[in-house]
Amino acid sequence: MYQKTLQSVFLACIICAISSSALAEPAPEDAFDYRVAVMTTLKGHIVAASMIVRGLVEDDGYLVNHALGLANGVAEIHRVFQEGSAVGETEALPAIWEQPEKFKAVMEKSEEATRNFHLVVAEGGDKDAIGAAFRSVGMSCRGCHDDFRVPH
Numbered sequence: 001m002y003q004k005t006l007q008s009v010f011l012a013c014i015i016c017a018i019s020s021s022a023l024a025e026p027a028p029e030d031a032f033d034y035r036v037a038v039m040t041t042l043k044g045h046i047v048a049a050s051m052i053v054r055g056l057v058e059d060d061g062y063l064v065n066h067a068l069g070l071a072n073g074v075a076e077i078h079r080v081f082q083e084g085s086a087v088g089e090t091e092a093l094p095a096i097w098e099q100p101e102k103f104k105a106v107m108e109k110s111e112e113a114t115r116n117f118h119l120v121v122a123e124g125g126d127k128d129a130i131g132a133a134f135r136s137v138g139m140s141c142r143g144c145h146d147d148f149r150v151p152h
């Protein structure tokens with residue numbers, strides 16, 4: 001009997017550990033830190049890409065990696081603005097959660113711009129096409145920051 005109870009308690013613990021690890025949202029501070037980490041990767045990729053696009057550094061086949069990094073990072077934005085994660089030193093404005101439709105629209109615009117930039121580079125687009133696609137990426141970052149981030 002005792003053995004059986006112990007067994008079922010043990011089983012219940014495993015089940016609850018599995019389900020909580022599958023369902024739990026990160027703590028607000030962790031969600032904020034993670035968001036800053038994702039945004040910081042975007043900064044690295046966009047600065048590196050801009051130096052190649054401006055001809056300050058040779059491409060040598062690396063621009064496509066930075067373009068993909070931008071596309072992948074922006075594709076993750078939808079999951080880094082957890083409700084309640086505007087904590088600490090955050091520069092996230094309440095508008096993100098107050099105007100979800102508008103926020104979604106600028107996010108999707110950036111997803112589209114970064115996907116397109118990656119495509120143009122991967123397909124070996126010429127200098128002008130790459131330059132134009134890159135400028136759209138920069139504008140798409142600004143398009144969100146202008147309305148949803150504390151002004152700098």
Ligand code: HEC
Pocket residue numbers: 032035036039040042043046070074077086089090091092093103106107110137140141142144145148149
């Ligand atoms: C849909 C909205 C949105 C898009 C698109 C977006 N950002 Fe951000 N970004 C934010 C918000 C909001 C913050 C402030 C987050 C915070 O402080 O909690 C931020 C913060 C940042 C930061 C500051 C991180 C730090 O050190 O605190 C950098 C750098 C950054 N973004 C780069 C980019 C780049 C580069 C792009 C485009 C490739 C981009 N972001 C696209 C909304 C966006």
